[in-house]
Amino acid sequence: MATDTRTRMIEATALLIRKRGYHGTSLNDILSASGAPRGSLYFHFPGGKDQLVIEVTRASVADVTERLGAALLEESDPAVAVHHIYQSVGRMLEENEFSLGCPVAPVVLDAPNNVPDLIEICRSAFEQWIGLLRQAFVRAGVPERRAQALALLVESSLEGLMVIARATRDRTPLAAVADEVAALVEQAVLAGGVAHPAKTAV
Amino acid sequence: MATDTRTRMIEATALLIRKRGYHGTSLNDILSASGAPRGSLYFHFPGGKDQLVIEVTRASVADVTERLGAALLEESDPAVAVHHIYQSVGRMLEENEFSLGCPVAPVVLDAPNNVPDLIEICRSAFEQWIGLLRQAFVRAGVPERRAQALALLVESSLEGLMVIARATRDRTPLAAVADEVAALVEQAVLAGGVAHPAKTAV
């Protein structure tokens, strides 16, 4: 039974942070959302709110990492995989009426600087996600350097789109960017097997 | 002077919100940062914190809009202009030791849902910025639809990069994505004036 209360707390907190950020989520919110009594929080998380948020963020990141990795592995063409990823983010936003975003962004923008563990978790989250994307591109023949740039482009645009879509309550930007980026990835894959990539700008 | 205190409050709040978000910024923080006493806040902003944040966000958005518009006008080649924009965001991040981000994102992720004015300001901010980018691309000969997709890509990646760079305390992702996106814009400009979006212009 212990774990039940504990996991309910973690899940409730994960949702609330994605909705309202670190400071926007109070213990009262967490308790009423998880139906747990006040004191239980300090039994399960002696470190208080910070410890709870750290565990929540760790779990959320692991979840995203797993799903991102799976999505990239089940499609051999990374352009298709990338397209799927944008679609699934769009679906997630719509299903939650645009009130939910990335679990990491609110922590980065909102969290107190005096919790180094939390910042490290966020840093490593982005590193992992970008790394997964880069690897997928490399596997498809894109040169390392270009693969990294594309991975950054995909990850950053997704992160940004989650913010923009939340403000505009509109899913269509996701689709437009998905097309553009998928085409670019496709092009990089084709160019990667052949000569050298177009890298010059201006 | 009255306006002096008022503007100092607005400027202090703008900074704090970009650093720590809506809920992470307390009235005490604002007061001590602006050197104003408590009561003055409610004299200048009878609506309290919400009114203050609304005015602050409006001002910040106007500022960004103005600078973005100027950056896009002073360069005829939008690829170059886009490159400059990424650079200037990177510079801003570095100069502030990666503790500052977009003024709108924290409000979107963090703000209370019961202030519709605030949400509307954020929605319209993204609309304006994307519109400015789209117009610049259209002026350079990119078809409307493609221009919109590219504008979304630029804006979303910038927004995302500000979050990622803050977590990683690293400016290099900005440069990598800037190269990639500028090349893509260049390509779209070349293709736009001509016939069809064909192969890569190496």
Add this chain to the structure above:
DNA sequence: TATTATGTAGACCGATTGTCATATTCTGGG
């Protein structure tokens, strides 16, 4: 029954927001 592991309740205290009565500064008219 005694002891320990697990879970709960609510008191505590500082922080936060918003209000108010009073002080000070500014302004123009006599």
Add this chain to the structure above:
DNA sequence: CCCAGAATATGACAATCGGTCTACATAATA
């Protein structure tokens, strides 16, 4: 030069909320 009154500034105050902690209750075990 002074004064009336409008505009602005001030910090003490109340109400609420937030996070933390200690004392208590229950269940399992020996």
